[in-house]
Amino acid sequence: MHERQPSRTALGAAGYRAAHQQLEGGRVFSDPLAHTILGDGADAIIAGLSAGPAQQGMRLFMAARSRFAEDCLGVAVSRGVRQAVVLGAGYDTFALRNPYSELGLRVFEVDHPATQAWKRKRLSEVGLAIPESLVFAAIDFESDDLGHGLRDAGFDPDHPAFFIWLGVVPYLGRAAIAATLRYIASVPDSEVVFDYSEPLENYPPERRAAIVALGAYTAGIGEPWLSHFDPDEIVRELRGCGFGDIEDLGMSQIAVRYLDAPAGTLDSGPGGHVIRAARARLHR
Numbered sequence: 121m122h123e124r125q126p127s128r129t130a131l132g133a134a135g136y137r138a139a140h141q142q143l144e145g146g147r148v149f150s151d152p153l154a155h156t157i158l159g160d161g162a163d164a165i166i167a168g169l170s171a172g173p174a175q176q177g178m179r180l181f182m183a184a185r186s187r188f189a190e191d192c193l194g195v196a197v198s199r200g201v202r203q204a205v206v207l208g209a210g211y212d213t214f215a216l217r218n219p220y221s222e223l224g225l226r227v228f229e230v231d232h233p234a235t236q237a238w239k240r241k242r243l244s245e246v247g248l249a250i251p252e253s254l255v256f257a258a259i260d261f262e263s264d265d266l267g268h269g270l271r272d273a274g275f276d277p278d279h280p281a282f283f284i285w286l287g288v289v290p291y292l293g294r295a296a297i298a299a300t301l302r303y304i305a306s307v308p309d310s311e312v313v314f315d316y317s318e319p320l321e322n323y324p325p326e327r328r329a330a331i332v333a334l335g336a337y338t339a340g341i342g343e344p345w346l347s348h349f350d351p352d353e354i355v356r357e358l359r360g361c362g363f364g365d366i367e368d369l370g371m372s373q374i375a376v377r378y379l380d381a382p383a384g385t386l387d388s389g390p391g392g393h394v395i396r397a398a399r400a401r402l403h404r
């Protein structure tokens with residue numbers, strides 16, 4: 121990311137969620153604030169993300185990863201977790217909708233300082249109030265210490281926490297990813313949901329050009345993809361950090377779980393994955 125420039129891919133991700141509300145009625149993921157947070161430019165952004173099957177696939181993936189993350193967070197809250205951390209939050213609206221604030225769920229939004237400043241300005245422009253349960257922490261994953269930054273913001277590393285880390289891993293170097301996972305694993309009873317993409321060489325030739333073009337686009341706006349993972353590689357990395365309970369959904373599993381595809385749907389090949397990892401306890 122550019123040091124002083126807010127993330128433009130964050131705007132794209134938020135735009136896809138807003139487009140999903142309009143085009144699919146929020147069927148996979150309901151986010152009543154997705155449109156509002158985009159401000160005056162919302163309709164133009166949505167229109168730019170509504171054409172063709174590739175954009176539909178991206179919309180549904182983004183909707184599914186948020187749905188999966190928030191469903192898993194709900195389970196964590198029901199077993200007593202009262203700290204949530206949204207890493208690389210961008211224009212994510214969970215903290216503004218926090219349905220568990222009465223139960224005492226605090227939400228820490230961590231983001232690159234430039235993106236976070238931009239979001240705070242946008243919230244005030246569109247009249248979205250910052251709830252008492254929301255705490256901001258401006259942190260650069262590549263150069264700052266996540267643990268120190270969170271502790272300074274009031275996070276208690278001795279109590280359980282649930283981490284949501286969507287749309288960020290591809291933009292970080294391996295060292296920052298490993299340091300972040302190790303930190304999450306150091307928090308007792310911690311759990312994380314994040315997404316990752318497979319290496320471009322995993323894609324069959326007929327799909328590779330489109331994914332290479334997307335990578336070139338994000339690089340062109342200053343947010344190059346730095347890290348991809350093979351599924352077995354990320355599982356090894358997570359186990360090495362101490363995560364024992366891992367659930368990885370590829371595109372086929374996402375289609376079955378959220379898009380009404382019949383069970384046993386053929387493997388749709390490489391693509392995005394959303395993965396949940398918990399320290400030790402079995403998920404229910």
Ligand SMILES: C[S@@+](CC[C@H](N)C(=O)[O-])C[C@H]1O[C@@H](n2cnc3c(N)ncnc32)[C@H](O)[C@@H]1O
Nearest residue numbers: 127129130133208209210232235260261286287
């Ligand atoms: C594609 S956006 C995803 C935003 C949000 N999680 C979502 O799904 O809508 C990538 C996010 O990662 C953040 N990010 C990228 N590199 C970062 C870094 N080095 N430190 C902190 N945040 C970073 C950006 O500021 C941005 O918010």
